[in-house]
Structure formats: C-alpha cells, structure tokens
Amino acid sequence: MTSSRVKLILLGVFLLSLFIGTDFALAKEKIGIESCLELQKIGNHPSYPLDGDYFLKKDIDCKETSSWNDGLGFDPIDSFKGVFDGRGYVIANLFIDRSENEIGLFGVIEKEGEVFSLGLLDIEIKGEDYTGGLGGMIKGKVEEVFVTGEVKGRHLVGLLSGELLEEGEIRNSYARGSAEGVEIVGLISGEIWDGFIENTYALGEVKGGDNIGGLVGENLGSGEIKHSYFLGEIFSQGENVGVLLGYNEGDLINSFYYNEEELDCVGEGNSEECFMVSYKERFYDYDDPEIYSNWDFGSIWSDYYKGEDFPVLSWQIEEEIKTPSLSKKQNKVIPWYRNPLYQEESKEAFRDLKESLDNASKILSDMISLLEEEIERRG
Numbered sequence: 001m002t003s004s005r006v007k008l009i010l011l012g013v014f015l016l017s018l019f020i021g022t023d024f025a026l027a028k029e030k031i032g033i034e035s036c037l038e039l040q041k042i043g044n045h046p047s048y049p050l051d052g053d054y055f056l057k058k059d060i061d062c063k064e065t066s067s068w069n070d071g072l073g074f075d076p077i078d079s080f081k082g083v084f085d086g087r088g089y090v091i092a093n094l095f096i097d098r099s100e101n102e103i104g105l106f107g108v109i110e111k112e113g114e115v116f117s118l119g120l121l122d123i124e125i126k127g128e129d130y131t132g133g134l135g136g137m138i139k140g141k142v143e144e145v146f147v148t149g150e151v152k153g154r155h156l157v158g159l160l161s162g163e164l165l166e167e168g169e170i171r172n173s174y175a176r177g178s179a180e181g182v183e184i185v186g187l188i189s190g191e192i193w194d195g196f197i198e199n200t201y202a203l204g205e206v207k208g209g210d211n212i213g214g215l216v217g218e219n220l221g222s223g224e225i226k227h228s229y230f231l232g233e234i235f236s237q238g239e240n241v242g243v244l245l246g247y248n249e250g251d252l253i254n255s256f257y258y259n260e261e262e263l264d265c266v267g268e269g270n271s272e273e274c275f276m277v278s279y280k281e282r283f284y285d286y287d288d289p290e291i292y293s294n295w296d297f298g299s300i301w302s303d304y305y306k307g308e309d310f311p312v313l314s315w316q317i318e319e320e321i322k323t324p325s326l327s328k329k330q331n332k333v334i335p336w337y338r339n340p341l342y343q344e345e346s347k348e349a350f351r352d353l354k355e356s357l358d359n360a361s362k363i364l365s366d367m368i369s370l371l372e373e374e375i376e377r378r379g
Contacts, residue, residue: 031054033057059092063095074095093123098126108136114140117143125152127154139165153181157179160189165195166193170198185211186245197226198228206233213245217246222251225250240268249269
C-alpha cells in the first residue's frame, strides 16, 4: 500500500471521527458507588467529580456516619451537577447533624443535576436553613425517589427537599416520616419557588410555626403542585397553616387530603383544586372524577388497591406494594431494569443508536468510495 493511500485513509478516519465521534468522546464513564465512603468522595476526590455520572451498585448502609467528623456525620455533597441513578437501591441510616445551611445528602442539586430511582431509608438529618433529606436546595430534576425518616431544621425544611427552585422538578416520588422546623416546613418540600411537583404523596407529621403544610410549607412565584396528596398530622399554632399547603400563590391542581376535622387545605392563598374528604372510603374509588381527574392510573399510579386503600405509585410495585395507610410491608423501589418506563427508554435509546450507526456506516462507505476514486485517479 502506497504512503499516499495510507495518508488518505487516515485522513478519512480522522474526519469521520470528528463527525460521529464527538458524543462518544465526550461521554462520561459511569461511576459505581457501593459504600458510604465512596459516596462521600463525590466532590472531594478527582476521580469523583461533581458533574460525574453515578449509579448505585447495591444497597448502602450508612449507619457509620453517626460517628463521622466528631459527630457531625456525613458532609453534604454540594453543588451537584451530575447524574445519580439509584437503580432501585437504597441508602439507609444516613446521619447528619450540622449547624449549617444547605443540608442533605446533596447540599444543592444544581439545574444540570438529576437524581432518580433512589431510596433514602431511615435517615436522621439536622441542619439550619434549607434542610432536606435528599437536598437542601433542588434546582434540577428528581424522579422516582422516596425518603423515610426525620429531618429537623430552622427555615425551609422538608423531608425530601428544603427548597425547590428555579424550575426544579420532583416527580413520581414520596416521603414518609417527619419534618420539623421554625417555619416554612413540609414533607415533600419546605418551599417551592418557581418549581414543579407532580404525582407525589407524603405520609407522616409536620411540626413548626408559620407557613406549614403536609406536602409543602409555601408555594411562591410560578410554582406548581399537581396530582398529589397528604395523609398525616400537622402540629402548629402559627399563621398560614394548611393540611396540604401552608401558603400558596402558585398553582395547586387536582390534589387532595383526608381529614375528619375539616381543616383548611391551604392556610392562605389559592385552594381551588384542592379536595378534602372526611371519609376515606371515597378516596378508594379511583374512578371518582372530582378527586382523580386526569390522574394517570397505569404508568404513573397503580390501581392495585382500588376500592381498598389510597393509591401508590406504579414503580413501587415489585413483589409487594407499600400501602400508604398501613406499615406491614417494607418500602421497595422497583429495579430500573424492571421498570416499564425505563425499558421503553432503553428501546428508544437503542433505536437511536442503531440509526446513528447506520448513518455512520453509510458515510464511511461513501468516504471509502471517494478515497478509492482519488487513489485510482492518482494512479
């Protein structure tokens, strides 16, 4: 083979790599996490960057964190801009006790950050302002996450999120346990500011002063809460206290709460599409057009307990289902590879990859033909 032909072929390969290889070159290697020590390395070690692509390899028990850092516990992962895929596994017994702001597994999940298919089980977290189990402040996307345990703080406190802002999203998730603070407290999030919550539920108790709600303490700006419900108790003698939402200037769409004492759904503000029913059997009728208007029973909500109990999310179904009103069964998250939603996404991804490879193959074939013509022309 002549040197000119070798050079032309190498040039063709180089140009092809520029055309189709950019995404592959920029693709980040997925980083597996299988211990609490590895979890703590995120943002604290060059091999564990804050914009990394992470996944859990197995369930992690973080009970050792109660003795870390002279009793301060786990150091929150701050300014997370990457992806964290729990793959259906749980992080259990996470402990944090810090007199600081922005406290949680993640201190802040930035707009680029994504967390999904993850469970936080039996956590114990204490902080000051912006304190939440998953994140002190969430600006990114959260989906199919559950949190159980207790969270205590001062202002903007939530079992799942301290504050959801800047178009951050929490979807298809739930919280079970307790949240306590001075003001602006809820189980899903202490505050929403231009954030979005959809298809969530919360079970447990909320304690605090002003702006206290079972789901959310206050909803500001263009914040939206949709297709969600709360079961539990509110303990407060403050102002703007509601069973579902303390103070609301945003949207509240097709959400409900169960209460036999006819307390207000929203302490102050818009409560037009919030429903209160004093006999729970009505909630068991998932065909009720007033309560469950536009709720997606199938891909989002499960109808397994129709006629018997409150609804649960479809992804919770594995070998058994966690019922919201009883505590006989263990919380479960369906593994990502058994989730129909992920299966469909995987099929679509493979279809896209096949199309890209087919296109690349055609381009390569055309380039080889051109190179061969050029070699023949040059003799």
